Amino acid sequence: MNRRLAYAVLPAAAVVLVDQLSKQIIAATVQPYAERIAVIPGFFDIVHVHNTGAAFSFLAQGSGWQRWFFVAASVLAIIILAGMIARTALGQKLTLLTLGLILGGAAGNLVDRLFIGHVIDFIDVYVGSYHWPAFNVADSAISVGVFGLLLLIITGKERRFAPPETGPNLRKERNQ
Numbered sequence: 001m002n003r004r005l006a007y008a009v010l011p012a013a014a015v016v017l018v019d020q021l022s023k024q025i026i027a028a029t030v031q032p033y034a035e036r037i038a039v040i041p042g043f044f045d046i047v048h049v050h051n052t053g054a055a056f057s058f059l060a061q062g063s064g065w066q067r068w069f070f071v072a073a074s075v076l077a078i079i080i081l082a083g084m085i086a087r088t089a090l091g092q093k094l095t096l097l098t099l100g101l102i103l104g105g106a107a108g109n110l111v112d113r114l115f116i117g118h119v120i121d122f123i124d125v126y127v128g129s130y131h132w133p134a135f136n137v138a139d140s141a142i143s144v145g146v147f148g149l150l151l152l153i154i155t156g157k158e159r160r161f162a163p164p165e166t167g168p169n170l171r172k173e174r175n176q
Contacts, residue, residue, distance in 0.1 A: 007097050008085045008097065009085075009100060011101055012103040015101060015103075015107075015138065018137050019105070019109075020108060022122070023136060027120060030046060031048065033047075043126065044126075046123070046124070047122055047123075050120060052117070074107075074110040078107060081099055084099055092158040094148065094152055094158055095152055098145045098149040102141070102142050102149070104138070105138040105140070105141035105143075106138075106142065107138075109136075109138045120136060121134035121135050
């Protein structure tokens with residue numbers, strides 16, 4: 001099995017699957033904007049909100065144009081991530097995994113924007129009256145992926161993206 005598939009594409013597909021299933025469950029069982037299910041009282045609730053914007057509801061108050069703007073931005077991000085995955089050395093498992101998480105999150109939210117016109121958010125984390133904006137599995141995967149990728153870059157644990165190697169090292173990578 002191609003390592004890019006194993007370390008990047010399969011995690012991305014898993015994120016999309018879990019994200020879409022969780023959103024379908026929420027849409028079928030929790031009334032939008034009307035219901036709040038306490039999971040950890042005073043800290044974590046399940047809600048059902050529609051986000052027509054981006055992170056932190058950025059541009060959510062637009063007149064509808066933002067849907068197609070964020071669709072285009074997501075498609076561009078997916079293309080860039082696919083290129084980064086293709087250029088990442090096969091042995092860089094953690095880099096491929098973090099890129100796969102980001103790719104899956106972008107694709108999960110893209111599905112919502114394309115088919116229902118907004119993103120379903122349902123995880124509400126808060127302390128007292130201080131709430132983090134509601135988010136979903138795709139958002140979580142993007143956050144974990146970006147944080148992990150930054151850690152890898154800062155610590156230098158894995159090289160950043162480079163053109164594919166040539167020569168003897170390439171043959172060694174292909175055989176792994």
